[in-house]
Amino acid sequence: MKVAGYVHPGIFLQGPCFNEVWVEILGRLLQGLHRDAGSECLMIVGSRFLRGAGEPRSERLLDGIRIAEVEETTLLRRLSALGVVPTALDRLAYGSNGEHHPALCVLAEEVLRACAGFVPDVLISFAMPTDFLARSWPEALRLHVEAGPYSRNPYPESLFFDHLGIYGESVIARAPARLREFTATPEQAKFVAAFRRHFAAVLEAIDPFCDIDLRGPFDRVCLLPLQVSNWYGFDEQVTYRTQFEFLIDVLSATPPDVRVVVTEYPDWGPVIKQSGPGRNLDYLRRTFPNMLFLEAFTSYRSPSQFLVPRVDGVWSVSSNVAYQAMLFGRLLGTPPSTHLAGISHTTKFAEFFETLGRVPPQSRDAFLAWQLERYVVPQALWSEGVWLDDYLRRRIEAARSTNDLVEAFVPIARPARLEQAWIKQAPRPVAEPYEPQDGLQRELDVLRKSRDGLRREIDALRRSRSWRLTAPLRTIAQSVRGLRGRFRDLGRQ
Numbered sequence: 001m002k003v004a005g006y007v008h009p010g011i012f013l014q015g016p017c018f019n020e021v022w023v024e025i026l027g028r029l030l031q032g033l034h035r036d037a038g039s040e041c042l043m044i045v046g047s048r049f050l051r052g053a054g055e056p057r058s059e060r061l062l063d064g065i066r067i068a069e070v071e072e073t074t075l076l077r078r079l080s081a082l083g084v085v086p087t088a089l090d091r092l093a094y095g096s097n098g099e100h101h102p103a104l105c106v107l108a109e110e111v112l113r114a115c116a117g118f119v120p121d122v123l124i125s126f127a128m129p130t131d132f133l134a135r136s137w138p139e140a141l142r143l144h145v146e147a148g149p150y151s152r153n154p155y156p157e158s159l160f161f162d163h164l165g166i167y168g169e170s171v172i173a174r175a176p177a178r179l180r181e182f183t184a185t186p187e188q189a190k191f192v193a194a195f196r197r198h199f200a201a202v203l204e205a206i207d208p209f210c211d212i213d214l215r216g217p218f219d220r221v222c223l224l225p226l227q228v229s230n231w232y233g234f235d236e237q238v239t240y241r242t243q244f245e246f247l248i249d250v251l252s253a254t255p256p257d258v259r260v261v262v263t264e265y266p267d268w269g270p271v272i273k274q275s276g277p278g279r280n281l282d283y284l285r286r287t288f289p290n291m292l293f294l295e296a297f298t299s300y301r302s303p304s305q306f307l308v309p310r311v312d313g314v315w316s317v318s319s320n321v322a323y324q325a326m327l328f329g330r331l332l333g334t335p336p337s338t339h340l341a342g343i344s345h346t347t348k349f350a351e352f353f354e355t356l357g358r359v360p361p362q363s364r365d366a367f368l369a370w371q372l373e374r375y376v377v378p379q380a381l382w383s384e385g386v387w388l389d390d391y392l393r394r395r396i397e398a399a400r401s402t403n404d405l406v407e408a409f410v411p412i413a414r415p416a417r418l419e420q421a422w423i424k425q426a427p428r429p430v431a432e433p434y435e436p437q438d439g440l441q442r443e444l445d446v447l448r449k450s451r452d453g454l455r456r457e458i459d460a461l462r463r464s465r466s467w468r469l470t471a472p473l474r475t476i477a478q479s480v481r482g483l484r485g486r487f488r489d490l491g492r493q
Contacts, residue, residue, distance in 0.1 A: 001389060002040045004120035004140075005030050008128045009046030009070040010089035010107070013230040014268060016048055022126040023049050025159075026145075027061040029124065029382060033392075034064050036385025042066040042118050044111055047073075068114035078106045090128065094167070094232045099131035108132050122392050127233075129165055141396050144170075148376040149323035152302040154202045154429035156422060157379040163399055163408060167233055167318060167339045171375075175405045176342020184369035191415035192368050196327055198423050200309055207306045208431040209296060214310055218259035218290065220357035222331075223311045224250055225304045225321040228268045233318050237338045240317075243271040244280065250315055251288045253349040258356060261311060262293045263304045266434050270298070301432040312357035316340065323371070326364040331356055343367055372418060374409040380421035381413065 005026035012018040023045060033039035043065050050069055076086045084092075084103040092098040111133065123130060123142045130142050144166045148158030162170050172179065184192070204210075215221050227234050229242045240246040247262065254260050264271055272293055274281045284291055297303040304321045308314065313331030316322040322340050325332045333352035334340040345361045346352045355361070381387050394410045402408055412418065 001033075001037075001122065001392065002042075002118065002120045003030060003033055003122045003124065003392070004042045004044055004068075004115070004118065006044045006111075006123060006125040006128065006130060006133075007046070007049065008090065008125075009044075009072055009075060009110075011072075011076075011086050012090060013087050014228070019127070020049065024061065026124065026126055027065070029145075029159075029388070030065050031061065031063070032383050032385035033388055034385070037389035039385070039389060040066075042068055042115065042120065044068040044070065044114060046070050046075075066118065068111070068116070068118065070110050070114045075107065075110050078110075079103055082106065091232050091236065093129045093132060094236055098129075099134065101132075104132035108136055112136055121396065124161070127166065129169065131165075141392075141399050143392075143395070147320070148378075149320035149371075150199075150327075150376065150422075151320070152305060153427050153432050154199065154206065156426045158376050159382055160376050161395065162375075163395065164405065167237060170339055171405055171409065172343060173339035173341075178406050179367050179370050180343060180364070182366045182370035184366055184373075187415045188369040188373055189365065191419055192365050192372060194419060195368075195372060195422060200328065202429045203306055203309060206429050206431045208300055209303070209306055212294065212296065214261055214292065214307065215259060216292075218257065220257070221259045221261060221311045222254070222313045222315055222352075222356055223261045223263070223304060223307055223321070223325075224315055225319045226262065226264045226271050227317065227319055228265055229271075238317055238335050239337075246317065247271060247284075250349075251284070251291060253353070254288075254290065255353050256290055258290060258353055260288070260291050261307060262291060263297050263307065266298050266301070299434060301434045306431070313352065313355075313361070315352060327368060329361065329363065331361040332364075372422075373411055373415070375412075377412055378418070378421040378425070380425040 007022045007026060008019060023043075027043065030039075030041040030043060034041045041064075043062060045067065047069050050067065079086050079089070082102055089103060089107060092101050092104055095101075098104060119137060120140050123133065123137060123140045124145055125142065126145050129144065133140075134142065141163060143161045143163050145159050145161055146166060148160050150156075151158050164171050164174060167173065224247065226243045226247060229235070234243075235241075238246070240249065251260060262272070272281050272284065273279045281293070284293070300306075304319070305324055308321060308324045308330060309328045311330060313333060314321055314325035315333045316325075317335060317338050318340065322332055322334065322344070326343070331346075331352065332340070332344045333346050333349075334344045336347035341347050343364065346355065377391075381391075391410075391412070395408070398408045398410050413421070
């Protein structure tokens with residue numbers, strides 16, 4: 001089987017290294033297929049990831065994997081000639097009928113040129129729609145991969161493989177009623193209960209915020225997980241321009257007798273600021289005394305997952321915390337334009353706050369049973385090349401044999417095997433601390449990466465055939481320079 005991994009070569013608004021971790025994830029996935037199943041694998045990647053910046057963490061990560069290097073300078077110049085800002089490619093790809101845009105046609109041409117005739121049976125793209133490649137590889141199964149809703153410790157790392165798309169094009173957005181009404185077997189229902197029970201106990205045991213009183217004088221509490229601004233997974237689903245705008249709107253709609261616990265996504269900068277021209281914390285606390293935001297929340301990765309079991313509900317646009325809310329039987333609200341709208345409990349502020357903490361939300365266990373059995377793949381499985389090869393072949397066959405949106409998602413494994421992969425093979429549970437780096441530390445890290453990259457280039461040069469062939473010439477040149485120096489010394493005497 002021939003499998004290609006696609007890491008978007010375009011530049012994101014957050015910067016050129018925003019998607020560097022995608023190289024590592026897809027590299028690990030392809031490496032397992034190549035190593036364990038003998039698959040012919042190719043990685044489609046921008047040149048910046050092969051030139052030092054955003055380099056894969058493991059030097060052997062792509063051993064045995066063919067590389068299709070998209071030369072970014074050429075791509076960016078061609079986009080500029082079309083009058084398209086290079087950072088707009090992701091939005092164009094996500095937009096309706098965007099695959100026909102001239103800029104995406106240019107991108108497809110550059111990808112095909114880099115692939116040099118490689119035609120995949122499966123194209124796996126991380127967090128990027130690839131409709132623009134459908135005409136180039138009409139027979140390929142295009143799978144859109146993203147981190148699953150249960151991916152941070154204490155959960156094992158997980159991925160989903162959606163052939164329909166992501167966010168608004170995903171199966172969750174396109175067939176929500178059928179997923180809510182999924183008929184789970186007693187064995188599947190038992191696994192969902194075991195999954196919930198296990199991780200509820202683990203989260204409680206390692207909760208770094210267990211001493212914080214989330215409710216205070218409030219009887220009802222909701223959680224608002226902020227995300228990343230200028231990311232199409234958020235921006236294209238709602239009309240908010242920034243996370244701050246989203247925060248203000250939710251706080252304004254919240255009744256004063258409901259506490260709003262606010263968390264941030266720390267990796268891409270704060271939304272709530274205590275100093276500088278954008279400072280807003282004092283204003284928010286003064287204007288909305290029912291808001292709870294603590295610095296302690298920014299000291300850990302994924303703080304929300306520890307808070308979900310302790311609140312009455314979650315309001316979210318596209319955060320994975322939404323799925324965790326359903327797992328723990330919490331009320332889920334979302335704007336009507338998001339991909340979560342069809343599986344949420346409400347899409348209206350008024351209804352959300354009227355129901356919050358007063359009426360038990362309708363169970364979403366049927367959806368969870370489908371999600372765990374057919375959608376989200378834990379690391380113990382997707383990192384096993386033989387299993388993944390079989391899974392991909394089953395997905396290809398299902399996609400060819402049915403037009404049904406839901407039936408094309410084949411069972412991942414039996415509940416007993418899933419329980420083994422999710423629970424028994426989970427990582428050692430810890431609350432992962434988040435340690436933001438100061439500017440100097442970041443600069444030192446950049447310099448170290450640059451130094452290491454130069455050393456690798458020098459080592460590669462010295463191992464090259466041309467370097468060995470020219471060794472006699474270098475020896476003669478050194479001898480000539482030595483003789484010249486001696487003559488100069490004699491002349492001075």
